Amino acid sequence: MAYFYNEPSRTFSEYLLLPNLTKKECIPEKVSLRTPVVRYKVGEKSSLEINLPVTSAIMQSVSDATMAIALARCGGLSFIFASQPIDKQVEMVEKVKKYKAGFVISTANLSPEHTLKDLLALKAKTGYSTVPVTEDGSAGGKLLGIVTSRDYRLSRTPLKCRLKEFMTPFDALVYGMEGISLGEANDMIWDHKLNCLPIITKDRRLAYLVFRKDYDDHKENPEMILDQDKRLVVGAGINSRDYAERVPALLEAGADVLCIDSSDGYSEWQGETLRWIKERYQDRVKVGAGNVVDKEGFTYLSDAGADFIKVGIGGGSICITREQKGIGRGQASSLIEVAKARDEYAQKTGIYVPICSDGGIVHDYHMTMALAMGANFVMLGRYFARFDESPSRKLKIGSNFVKEYWGEGSNRARNWERYDYGFDSEQKLEFEEGIDSYVPYAGKLKDNLDISISKMKSTMCNCGATSIDQLHTVAKLTLVSSTSIIEGGAHDVIQKET
Numbered sequence: 041m042a043y044f045y046n047e048p049s050r051t052f053s054e055y056l057l058l059p060n061l062t063k064k065e066c067i068p069e070k071v072s073l074r075t076p077v078v079r080y081k082v083g084e085k086s087s088l089e090i091n092l093p094v095t096s097a098i099m100q101s102v103s104d105a106t107m108a109i110a111l112a113r114c115g116g117l118s119f120i121f122a123s124q125p126i127d128k129q130v131e132m133v134e135k136v137k138k139y140k141a142g143f144v145i146s147t148a149n150l151s152p153e154h155t156l157k158d159l160l161a162l163k164a165k166t167g168y169s170t171v172p173v174t175e176d177g178s179a180g181g182k183l184l185g186i187v188t189s190r191d192y193r194l195s196r197t198p199l200k201c202r203l204k205e206f207m208t209p210f211d212a213l214v215y216g217m218e219g220i221s222l223g224e225a226n227d228m229i230w231d232h233k234l235n236c237l238p239i240i241t242k243d244r245r246l247a248y249l250v251f252r253k254d255y256d257d258h259k260e261n262p263e264m265i266l267d268q269d270k271r272l273v274v275g276a277g278i279n280s281r282d283y284a285e286r287v288p289a290l291l292e293a294g295a296d297v298l299c300i301d302s303s304d305g306y307s308e309w310q311g312e313t314l315r316w317i318k319e320r321y322q323d324r325v326k327v328g329a330g331n332v333v334d335k336e337g338f339t340y341l342s343d344a345g346a347d348f349i350k351v352g353i354g355g356g357s358i359c360i361t362r363e364q365k366g367i368g369r370g371q372a373s374s375l376i377e378v379a380k381a382r383d384e385y386a387q388k389t390g391i392y393v394p395i396c397s398d399g400g401i402v403h404d405y406h407m408t409m410a411l412a413m414g415a416n417f418v419m420l421g422r423y424f425a426r427f428d429e430s431p432s433r434k435l436k437i438g439s440n441f442v443k444e445y446w447g448e449g450s451n452r453a454r455n456w457e458r459y460d461y462g463f464d465s466e467q468k469l470e471f472e473e474g475i476d477s478y479v480p481y482a483g484k485l486k487d488n489l490d491i492s493i494s495k496m497k498s499t500m501c502n503c504g505a506t507s508i509d510q511l512h513t514v515a516k517l518t519l520v521s522s523t524s525i526i527e528g529g530a531h532d533v534i535q536k537e538t
């Protein structure tokens with residue numbers, strides 16, 4: 041006979057947190073959200089930690105290089121989507137690794153033969169008034185000078201005048217050498233009263249520009265996550281089909297951590313992929329796996345070597361797996377069981393395998409709820425798709441701005457590796473497990489994330505926890521009745537129109 045669970049499958053909105061005594065020192069400024077991403081020996085530290093427990097989903101409409109840069113600057117982590125050709129994904133990873141906070145690759149450059157007229161046209165198009173002059177007019181060409189609006193007078197300088205005649209030539213420039221730190225670059229900017237400092241390579245090619253206005257970059261983003269070479273940290277999705285080609289290419293590009301992207305991770309395909317990676321690279325390569333919804337799935341992938349495990353099937357906002365196939369489990373029930381399994385596994389083996397709650401986060405408090413239920417970090421798609429930094433189009437529908445957001449199992453993404461079970465089917469993706477949708481446009485990532493994070497810290501203080509570890513042990517949760525849910529919102533008043 042089939043196995044029946046006694047408890048129904050539950051999700052975040054069915055629970056509330058109860059406060060504990062909040063001690064005076066338990067204030068949001070004291071809360072650390074730093075959290076481990078990859079497995080470690082109990083009593084030691086994880087070799088990859090992030091400063092905020094949030095990651096962006098491995099999805100075409102969520103995680104490209106722009107999202108990865110924006111999120112890593114805030115202290116979280118993106119996984120660049122895998123449902124694309126290997127070389128395209130590699131390009132995105134490289135873009136993140138090449139990004140240097142405060143170091144800008146110049147996008148408006150001209151050659152000495154260009155004229156003032158060309159310069160004005162470029163200025164009108166880009167809005168930039170500082171233009172490097174390189175031998176071939178490219179961003180990485182030999183630096184010959186710089187023009188700014190202080191180098192010409194529109195009333196006196198003829199439009200056909202060539203840049204070489206009025207630019208500030210290289211010999212008169214103050215510049216830094218590649219390898220210089222942002223702090224050193226800023227000192228030069230201040231010492232020489234500059235607005236912009238060009239950084240050049242040993243053979244005098246333009247590498248970056250550092251602007252005075254970016255001086256405070258690190259101060260504004262104290263949580264930024266950087267690798268040993270001070271580059272932003274980035275993750276990348278992989279699949280259990282082309283890993284033998286994709287994994288080496290992503291590692292070569294500098295990916296810090298990988299994750300097998302699949303709707304159902306409790307499969308021999310994932311076991312095989314994990315073993316292949318661990319046999320070749322041992323512990324040098326960190327790779328997450330999933331998604332699972334119970335102890336068996338967690339144990340299987342942990343034994344196969346997964347460095348972290350994603351939890352959740354069918355809870356994603358664009359996901360219709362449960363409706364299409366009747367497979368899945370309420371996110372809270374999955375998480376509670378897997379968190380318990382993780383703790384038991386740590387006790388039994390001495391290895392702590394972090395877990396990520398993936399999908400179904402609707403309200404900010406759901407993130408805290410997921411952490412309280414035992415997640416080490418969360419993964420979000422819909423949340424990040426709403427921001428300027430997501431790769432999808434921003435459209436106006438009626439009087440509202442929206443952004444497009446589509447599932448990896450939708451016809452639009454055609455990510456058949458994620459949903460294919462290994463057999464050779466002529467017709468990939470015979471039915472959809474995800475939809476194509478719009479989400480309300482919400483502006484800049486940092487503005488929104490800052491608010492979500494302050495709510496998280498504030499709730500943690502109510503619970504009497506100043507770290508995620510502590511929250512795991514002190515959190516008290518209760519199920520809510522449908523009537524008490526009504527009590528939790530504004531009720532029995534006539535709300536004013538805003």
Ligand code: MZP
Binds near residue numbers: 357422423446
């Ligand atoms: P959400 O944050 O939008 O609720 O959920 C995002 C998660 O949904 C992803 O991280 C992924 O696990 C899952 N997902 C992505 N595409 C689909 C689909 O097409 C899906 N069904 O379920």
